[in-house]
Amino acid sequence: MWSKRQAFSFLFVSLVFSLSFVLFPPFPRFDYDFEQFFPQDDEDLGFYQSYAQQFGEDNDYLLLAFENQGKEPWETDFLNRFQLLQREIEKLENVDTTLSVLNLKQPRISPFGIRLVPVVSIGQEPQKVNRLDFPLMDKFISKDGKALLLLVRNLKNISKEEGDILYGQILEKISESKLDLRAVAGKIQTQRDFVELMQAEFSFFLGLSLLTMLIMLILLFRSWWGVLIPIFVLGIGVVWGFGVILWLGKPLALMSVMQPTIFLIVGLGALVHLFSHLKQNLEKGFSVQQAIHRTFKHLLIPIGLTMLTTAFGFLSLWFTSVPALKDFGLTTGIGIFMMFLAVILITPGLLFLIRIPSFKNSSNSSKVWRLNRLFLGLLQYRKSVIWIFLGLSVLSIGLGAKVRINGFLLDNLPSNHPIRADFEYFDQQFGGSNPLEIAIWTPSEEGNIFDYAVLEEIQKIENKLQEIFEGVSLISPLTIAKVLNQAQNQGNREAFRFPSKGQYLRMEKILNSNPSQFVPSIYNPENRLARISGRLPDLGSLKMGEIRSSFQEFVDGEIDPEVLRVKWTGTAYLIDRGHESVTLQMARGLGVAFLLVGVIAGILFRSWRISLILLIPNIIPLLMMLAAMYLMDIELKLTTAILFSVAFGIAVDDSIHFMARLRTELASGRTYLYALKRTFLETGKALVLTTVILVLGFSLFLFSDFGVTFYTGLLIAMALLFALSADLLFLPLLLLPMKKVWESKVKKRFTNP
Template sequence: MFQKSTAYTFLALAVLLSLLLLIFRPTPQFNYDFETFFPQNDKDLDFYESFKSQFENDNDYLLIALSNPDGELLESRFLAKSYAIQSKIQELEKVDTVISILSLKQPVIGIFGLTNRAVLDWSDENSLAKTNANLEQYRPQLVSKDGNSLLLWIKNEQNISKEDGNILYGAIKDLFAEFALEPRATAGKIQMQGDFIKLMQHEFGMFFGFSILLILILLVLIFRSWWGVVIPLVVLIIGVAWAFGLLLYLGKPMDVMSVMQPTIFMIVGLSALIHFFTHLIKKLKAGVKKEEAISAVYSELLMPVWLTVLTTSLGFISLYFTTIPALQDFGWTTGLGVLVIFLAVIFISPGLLFLIPITNDFSGDQVEKPGLLHSSFSWQLKHRKWILLKFLGITILCIFLGSKVEINGYLLDNLPVDHPIQKDFEYFDEQFGGSNPLEVFLEVGSGANSLLDLEVLQEMEKIDAKIHELFGEGKTISPLTLIKSINQAQNQGDPKAFALPSAGQRQRMNRWLDKALESSQLKVLAQDRKSGRISARAPDLGSLKMTELRTELTDFVEKEIDPDLLTVRWTGTAYLIDKGHKSVTTQMAKGLGVAFLLVGVIVGFLFRSWRISFLLLIPNLIPLLWMLGLMYLLGIEFKLTIAILFTVAFGIAVDDSIHFMSRLKHELNQGKNLIYALKRTYLEAGKAILLTTVVLTAGFGLLIFSQFGVTHFTGLLISASMIFALMADMLLLPLLLLPLKKIWEQKFNNS
């Protein structure tokens, strides 16, 4: 298959494919949608979709805090400028409503009917001083706790697209630049999407460049020949271009998970090339002619290298069987890209090796020195029991430590701690009661007619008070808010009357309800008045703490709220994301289960033995358990983006085991006994395994410098797992194979 003519044909096809890709190159698209982390096929997600159609998205808003850089917040010129900005924002396309203390009107019901008066009037100093007292009622919802900033709550068009969101956010920033006023803090979906994409584009380009530089350094150190550097570098760059070209043609935009893909593709491709090139160099040193050596190496190693690449690809593809779209997309795209890289290796490298003159002039340092590996193998045979006990002890300890790792995730996990978005969200958490949406669905019970019945409102007030107790000082918005506002209006706008009315007061406000519902900017009640919502903002306390608080509220409702009057249910985007983090063990089990099954089938096919399939899983399960122990020691918590790393690590780590076993099978097929075959395998395959581990560790270690949390932890934990896998493959696997001596020899003697 790998004769010169065939290799040249493959190379010509590769050149043609590359030219076509260059001529008809796709346009890179970047996207970030945190809703792709919602668990699919989930009854709570289905319920939220119904909730959205009845009310609205709970996260289609932008929060902007404004402070006066020249003095007090309640200064007339600053308030006038802020109101002018708000008015301009309200006129922008895709803006639904802008709510702030600047435009808020307080309804007042008097003998002449309903009138509205400004909550804050800065037309003159007397009016400003008079209305200043009204602000306390809106703290910290629209005015900060410290009184130094006010909030513009911009509700944009529902389900706004990424492109329209970027345009709108850009227009809002332009308005602030026009008025020479810098917001104190900003938080919202359209801001996060835009800023995330900018960071993604920066990191994607940076890591692609650093990956090329790292590959160049590793190639120089490993092969120390110009062709050993140039050929792999050309193959890998073209392979990565093919991979991303295919993904873009398939309509897959790049997202936060794509940042690590260039490094993964290059490192997996380089590992394959190392296996081919180290065996090629060995044959050239043995005096084999160049053409014969190339043909022999690629023919002998095609199947073992293909199996290692396939297991890596399947390790990623197994993520498709989770229920999180972001993980599914990352899994199948990375798995497909790994296969494309392998095609680039096979289509390009043999042809270039035939085409380019290769000298047999290698430095003495590159001559294989089996002395260290030989001593290591002898030492292992003498200390078998000690090594097995050490592995067993460390593994049990890591299982114990791993059981203490908590499941916890934050909305902004992927951003660095000092990123401006983090600082802005912290400001809203501290000064405005939170930035994350908190949603509770309300439904009238069988014993009441409407959520506005006084008995139902009394139950609702108990829940409202409990929410304040659990989640902080942020204000809630609900049908109860509407009733309290009307009660306040019936009492001449007195802030003290913003309370649940008496039975008589509640009866008198019926005539005003329809008008109040029509003029309300808040969608808190369904048209039939039988369902509604409690909406609030809460700090990002993490999924662990939020789950505890939600459970506490649920328990409170079961004990204290009459279900014949009112039933409640958690919903909202923050709830779904926290639920996704909570399902981390299920997602990890699904991914690993599929990966174990696929690898077991491949190994079973290769060796025709279920015992060997089972045995091979042991040294590849150990790195995963040791990763758990490392996570505890480093204080790393479980979350969705961490859970996937176990599947990825398994898919990559098993490569060396398959390479080791393939070489062992080759030695046994030559009639050698198991001990001698193990020794030859240890010495022959050992160097390639060591080199690929160095390459993988260095490549993934590069990701540690990423600003994205998911990319950073991928680099840290996968690098560590590669070292653990090397130890298991080189120290443990040979010892596990020795008890099967009779079975091995009988199997291969018979064959």
């Protein structure tokens, strides 16, 4: 195995596989879809999908705010250009409707019937603009009175590419209009800007990671072959990883920004182990061919297992119910596997192709002496060390229990990003940009959403929402009743209110006909299902969860379920539900990761007790990471909760290396204590080195503008340092009482091969 001929055969296979990417090139596609963060096993998702079939997606809109160069927007020239722009945008493909003050019409009821009067009429003179006192127009005028809102609703289910084209066309029309665009917010704009930032960060981290790897290799091996071969293998591994991912039709999503660095870090860790071991064999006097053979013979299984457990840490995310996390876990696991193939298929052949110089034996006596003193100290103070770790674990559990679960829509963007500024503008001037959707329906088939008793219940709901969200502007069936009540009173603003019984009777015939011409997309044709909709600021999933809980208590106590049923829904609600489910998602990911690693350890060591020992020192770093989150005021959300299973999958590698080496030492006939000491001295150096590499690699993410990338780097780097301390200080003490178990396992292995 691993002869020159076999190595060249593997190299040829690698060349053919690499050429396949040239002959059948995969095309990179970036995507960012809010819906990918909806938990798929949530029954609320099914309800919303049915609801959206009736009323459309609640986030298929673009908000455009225009100012008149600091002046009031009621000049005829500005309004004419604004109106022309609205008409031009409405002609664009994939635009459903547009809405502004200029196409709002107020109904007037007279003995001659109903007529619709434009709310804003543009005259010929510069300042000749007639405006009616219609409360609904307030939704389209900024609170400071300087800007007008144009709402563009796109067609349902347009693709990311179609959304990009549409947004580009809208910007082109705005540029031609010479209007001053003050702020913009909406799905197609946010998705495009997110993807552009992702593309920039993807390239940045790929280049930065390769540069960092190059510096590390120079410092570690100080030889041209010890630098160029790993860099070449790492580069090919990244190409293979992303090539296969793209061949599978998977787009590069938000968290794909981290994947180049993750693939490179994992691959570099394996190569450092291989090259360090190869160098040691050469220093011992083995020929190049013998050294290569011995290196891959001894390290293939440990390296394969460690990369496998790392991949399992990511693949465990497949068992969550959030598509974005499932795809990230699957694609990262695939990429790590492809990096493993690159390491074992390409590296031996390249080593045989070049001329490797001989090495003089180097001394590491000072490092060994330090580790020896540490090992003796552990034996002397083992009870104290065990109590310290137990105490830290209990403290970490206490602090970790206080970590808040909270998430915001724009969590991942930097605080100074223009999107944030635009969203804040809409929050301040137009009441928000996040959709508020509440479904209401009559429980009986004979019920009508415009029955007076039903409208009374809707009035209670709207009053409660006004109490919770001061100043929120709502649209509902009650709005139609208010509009008609005002229409019956010749447009008097004071009449825009809940109608009395007599006023209702005068408008009942109209309500039972087709009042959607006054306020569209509010109810279904059967008049049984309707919506209460509006826009809110992004208050975070924690605050909104408290609000929804309070609102549900109100509904249960005050709304008659025989008259009206009420359910909060919408995309913002589903995203919040995703954040609220982090405990479940984290438990699923960790549970699968624990199970997979436990099975691997059970097969490798053939003992459930040893498997348990392997897990214990790798649970402690996770608890300490949770405590660190509380101390640093980092909140739990979907994108931080997944880091626990990822950190576990990476951190457990050190424990596997430690215990695999212990088994090898025992198999060579050494006594248990001496084998444990030898393992500690020899493996300890490797653990420190690989941890330094991993921490430096993940620390690169601290340069990211994306919140998810930044916190991934920070938290996993911390978890790896915690894991190193647990593996060096706690794991040996846990293994001391396992003398009989280990010796029996080794004895059985060699007496019953």
